Amino acid sequence: SQQGEEDPQALSIQEGENATMNCSYKTSINNLQWYRQNSGRGLVHLILIRSNEREKHSGRLRVTLDTSKKSSSLLITASRAADTASYFCATDETGANNLFFGTGTRLTVIP
Amino acid sequence: NAGVMQNPRHLVRRRGQEARLRCSPVKGHSHVYWYRQLPEEGLKFMVYLQKENIIDESGMPKERFSAEFPKEGPSILRIQQVVRGDSAAYFCASSPLRGSQETQYFGPGTRLLVL
Numbered sequence: 001s002q003q004g005e006e007d008p009q010a011l012s013i014q015e016g017e018n019a020t021m022n023c024s025y026k027t028s029i030n031n032l033q034w035y036r037q038n039s040g041r042g043l044v045h046l047i048l049i050r051s052n053e054r055e056k057h058s059g060r061l062r063v064t065l066d067t068s069k070k071s072s073s074l075l076i077t078a079s080r081a082a083d084t085a086s087y088f089c090a091t092d093e094t095g096a097n098n099l100f101f102g103t104g105t106r107l108t109v110i111p
Numbered sequence: 112n113a114g115v116m117q118n119p120r121h122l123v124r125r126r127g128q129e130a131r132l133r134c135s136p137v138k139g140h141s142h143v144y145w146y147r148q149l150p151e152e153g154l155k156f157m158v159y160l161q162k163e164n165i166i167d168e169s170g171m172p173k174e175r176f177s178a179e180f181p182k183e184g185p186s187i188l189r190i191q192q193v194v195r196g197d198s199a200a201y202f203c204a205s206s207p208l209r210g211s212q213e214t215q216y217f218g219p220g221t222r223l224l225v226l
Contacts, residue, residue: 033214042202042219043154088153097167098144099215101153 006089006102014110019076021105023089024069030092032065032072033099037086046074046087081111115205115218116185123224130190130197132221136205143186144204144215145171145178154202160186193225 006023013019023032031050035043049056049065049072056063062075076083086106090099116135124130136143141162146154156170160180171178175193180186190197200222204215 035217040222043204043217045214045216048214090154097159098146098156098170099154100156101146103153 006087006105008105009103010106010108012108012110013079015079015081017079019079019083019107019109021074021087021089021107023072023074023102025072025089025091025100026070027091028094029067030094032063033090033092034061034063034072034074035088035090035101037088037104039085043088076107079107079109081109083107084109115203115216117201117203117218117221119221120219121222121224123226124193125226126194127192130193130223130225132188132190132201132203132223134186134188134203134205134218136186136203137207137216140205140207140216142206142208143180144206145186145188146202146204148200148202148220150199157188157201190223193223195225198223198225 011019029051031048033048034046036046037043047056047058047061047063049063051067060077065072086104088101088104090101092099115137118133122130143160145157147157148154158171158178159167162180163182175191177189200220202220203218206215
């Protein structure tokens with residue numbers, strides 16, 4: 001089993017700009033999920049994309065999945081200071097019972 | 112709808128003591144997962160339980176750690192004879208079906224500090 005790897009590890013942008021975070025993984029998956037974690041808090045589920053989907057939107061979030069490259073990206077458009085958090089991708093591997101989390105991207109949105 | 116509840120939110124123990132972490136899943140969810148998060152790292156899977164059964168404990172240390180999810184009451188993660196390396200945030204998640212088919216809903220976590 002392999003965890004996802006996010007990049008960049010840290011990202012700092014101005015409010016209003018777009019933020020893009022990438023996630024790569026190594027195994028066959030059923031789906032890939034993105035979560036947000038504010039400092040010292042629990043995880044909030046953002047979006048789930050299944051292995052047969054290529055793109056998904058939810059409000060200001062856009063997620064893509066390329067299973068041939070084993071990678072996903074999370075785009076946050078028109079960022080706000082409240083988007084400041086750590087963002088994790090989590091893969092649901094075929095045959096596994098749990099999610100495998102990456103190390104996260106720490107996003108800072110400067111007002 | 113109440114989400115996943117965990118208590119306590121913060122727990123301080125001295126080396127050698129026992130730590131008991133409780134998790135109440137979303138009402139109607141019968142699948143519970145425990146994860147551990149060290150500072151500046153992602154979550155690492157520990158154990159997956161359904162009511163009264165441990166399904167997968169491959170991520171849980173064989174010694175000192177145990178988990179249960181009784182027919183009635185919350186899921187319990189127990190750490191005996193804690194050591195400083197056990198200091199971490201412990202998160203519980205629940206889902207109505209096995210995690211591969213459904214989103215896992217996370218609790219706020221219990222932050223354990225071992226002095």
